[in-house]
Amino acid sequence: DAGVIQSPRHEVTEMGQEVTLRCKPISGHNSLFWYRQTMMRGLELLIYFNNNVPIDDSGMPEDRFSAKMPNASFSTLKIQPSEPRDSAVYFCASSTGGPGGELFFGEGSRLTVL
Amino acid sequence: ELKVEQNPLFLSMQEGKNYTIYCNYSTTSDRLYWYRQDPGKSLESLFVLLSNGAVKQEGRLMASLDTKARLSTLHITAAVHDLSATYFCAVGSQGGSEKLVFGKGTKLTVNP
Numbered sequence: 001d002a003g004v005i006q007s008p009r010h011e012v013t014e015m016g017q018e019v020t021l022r023c024k025p026i027s028g029h030n031s032l033f034w035y036r037q038t039m040m041r042g043l044e045l046l047i048y049f050n051n052n053v054p055i056d057d058s059g060m061p062e063d064r065f066s067a068k069m070p071n072a073s074f075s076t077l078k079i080q081p082s083e084p085r086d087s088a089v090y091f092c093a094s095s096t097g098g099p100g101g102e103l104f105f106g107e108g109s110r111l112t113v114l
Numbered sequence: 115e116l117k118v119e120q121n122p123l124f125l126s127m128q129e130g131k132n133y134t135i136y137c138n139y140s141t142t143s144d145r146l147y148w149y150r151q152d153p154g155k156s157l158e159s160l161f162v163l164l165s166n167g168a169v170k171q172e173g174r175l176m177a178s179l180d181t182k183a184r185l186s187t188l189h190i191t192a193a194v195h196d197l198s199a200t201y202f203c204a205v206g207s208q209g210g211s212e213k214l215v216f217g218k219g220t221k222l223t224v225n226p
Contacts, residue, residue: 035216100145103159105157
């Protein structure tokens with residue numbers, strides 16, 4: 001079975017450009033999470049969805065970040081405009097959402113903003 | 115606010131030795147997870163601990179949970195080079211949230 005699929009794997013862009021990261025969760029999983037990983041701050045939850053509805057977006061840094069989940073098999077994380085401090089690895093994860101809901105992570109999208 | 119603290123953050127050990135990684139958390143929780151991450155790779159789930167006193171073992175790794183002490187341990191027995199990686203604990207928030215708060219990770223290096 002395919003795991004969580006993220007694209008692009010690597011993205012290099014210039015400050016001020018729009019960045020869109022994409023995620024396909026594991027089929028049948030009801031919850032989807034976006035995490036950001038940096039050396040300084042570790043793994044931080046940005047937002048999570050349950051049944052395509054955003055439940056907790058308290059980790060979204062600011063208005064430049066937005067996330068959508070238009071259907072059960074697709075989510076996007078958009079940064080507009082991007083800044084150098086947004087450089088990080090962005091992970092998408094999904095879970096069944098039940099008790100003991102274990103998160104399964106994608107391979108990550110490594111973003112570099114110059 | 116739930117805070118998760120791991121120690122040590124860096125661990126260098128010789129093959130064949132035993133060691134323990136500690137994970138403390140600040141508020142009551144009913145679930146704790148251990149993940150492994152190799153450099154440049156994703157996070158791989160190792161253990162899911164859902165009750166006080168839970169103990170899980172896989173190969174040379176054993177994880178336990180003490181919810182009263184708000185402490186989990188990951189014990190490494192007779193380390194081998196292949197165990198070199200970064201290990202994270204993650205703790206579930208209460209109140210129906212599915213949010214997991216991660217520790218900073220313990221970077222383990224096993225030397226021949």
